[in-house]
Each structure stands twice: as structure tokens, then as C-alpha cells.
Amino acid sequence: MKSKIVIWFLILIFVNSCKKEEISTSGIVTINNETGFGQTYYVYGFLFSEAKLVTTLNKPDPDITVESDGTYLYFQATTLQNSFNKAGDYNDAAGAKEAFDKLTAVTVQQWVALAERIAANQIWIIRTEAEYYAKIRIISTVNEFRDGHDYAECTFEWVYQPDGSLTFPGK
Numbered sequence: 001m002k003s004k005i006v007i008w009f010l011i012l013i014f015v016n017s018c019k020k021e022e023i024s025t026s027g028i029v030t031i032n033n034e035t036g037f038g039q040t041y042y043v044y045g046f047l048f049s050e051a052k053l054v055t056t057l058n059k060p061d062p063d064i065t066v067e068s069d070g071t072y073l074y075f076q077a078t079t080l081q082n083s084f085n086k087a088g089d090y091n092d093a094a095g096a097k098e099a100f101d102k103l104t105a106v107t108v109q110q111w112v113a114l115a116e117r118i119a120a121n122q123i124w125i126i127r128t129e130a131e132y133y134a135k136i137r138i139i140s141t142v143n144e145f146r147d148g149h150d151y152a153e154c155t156f157e158w159v160y161q162p163d164g165s166l167t168f169p170g171k
Helices: 002-017 093-102
Strands: 026-032 035-037 041-047 052-055 064-068 073-077 084-089 122-127 133-146 149-161
Touching: 026 041, 026 064, 064 149, 073 122, 073 149, 093 122, 093 133
Parallel strands: none
Antiparallel strands: 026 149, 035 041, 041 052, 041 064, 064 073, 084 122, 122 133, 133 149
8 A cells, every 4th residue: 555655656746847837928028228237237138938037147148138329219139140120110009909919920021130219009020049039019118317327118018939930829
């Protein structure tokens, strides 16, 4: 009887240890350009493959960070390739949300180095360093002078495509 209990206990441990933690492939996130100083300067950005905020000191680096030039906001990629394509500008949040939800397949003619002049109700396609893709819908931005520097903040909805294709699930 004891051996059966031990066997069942070992089976339960094995089954529970085999469960893989699912990483989200969509959500809403806010990033900003607040700096941190330890031994090295850093900012937080967003890493789509892990669905979380990470610092520019992390390995892997964030896929995107947000900055301000004092007038406009822009996204930067931590890769050495052109990584952004604007998929559209919309007049209001409802129109942008509808277009974002219906955007299931993308053909990109040209990638650019920076996502310049980002603003609410835009849709962007992001190419990561690993050649995976995400679509994002800009929900809101903050661009102001704060604490002695140009402060940038962006809230966006995102969908990540971890299979390397330019197709996204529709709603």
C-alpha cells in the first residue's frame, strides 16, 4: 500500500513539474522614459516575447522603448535593423480599435528605424530582433517636461505573433 502511495505521489509531482507557464501574447501596457541609475543608466521598455517590462540592461533587451525629442514621442528598437511600420492613423479610439481587431494579416513594404510622432489612435507593426512581429494600437500618450527632462509615456494595446509570421488572430 505504501508503495502505491509513493508512486502516485511521484506521478503527481512529475505532472505538476511538466506544466509550462503560458506567456501572454496580448494585452495593454504603459511604458515611459523614466531613467534609473545604479552603476549604469537604464530605462524600462517592453519585451513582447516575455510580455513584460524589462530594463535596457536586461538580456534580452526590450523590443521597444519610448522617448521624446521635446516636441514629439517616438519608439526606438534595441536592434540594429529598421523595426517599425505604421499601419494606420485613425480619427478616434473606436475606429482605431475596430481596425486593430480586424488587422489579421500584414504586408510590409518598408520598415523604418524609428516610430516617429506616435500619437493616440495609431497602429504600428513592430519587428523584433528575433524576426517575430507585434501589432500595437496607441491608446494614449504623455509628452511633457517633467523633473528636468522631456518625459515620454505611452499606453498601448499589443498582440504578439510568436510564430514568425505576419498574421494575427482576429476578433
